[in-house]
Amino acid sequence: MMNVVLDGRASATPRVLCKDLGDEAILLDLETETYFGLNASGSRLWKLLTTASTIRDAFKVMIEEYDVPPDELLRDMGALIDDLVGRGLLRTGHG
Numbered sequence: 001m002m003n004v005v006l007d008g009r010a011s012a013t014p015r016v017l018c019k020d021l022g023d024e025a026i027l028l029d030l031e032t033e034t035y036f037g038l039n040a041s042g043s044r045l046w047k048l049l050t051t052a053s054t055i056r057d058a059f060k061v062m063i064e065e066y067d068v069p070p071d072e073l074l075r076d077m078g079a080l081i082d083d084l085v086g087r088g089l090l091r092t093g094h095g
Contacts, residue, residue, distance in 0.1 A: 006056035
């Protein structure tokens with residue numbers, strides 16, 4: 001299981017372009033010219049992560065909007081964050 005630093009911040013990297021498609025979204029990696037699709041909840045999380053002060057703030061909004069147990073949401077969020085960071089589309093850190 002990954003470690004999400006809830007008090008950390010998340011931001012899109014300069015190489016990513018986000019295109020909204022209704023509820024869903026497509027992330028374009030400008031460096032590799034590859035696409036990464038986000039479903040409705042993934043798209044919502046991307047918006048929250050890239051605008052919230054901390055990952056914890058994004059988590060709080062997601063837990064209010066989606067009817068899932070907190071531990072399941074945290075696991076799913078962590079998996080997506082890890083995947084996006086691994087692809088160079090998202091960066092996390094403090095400050």
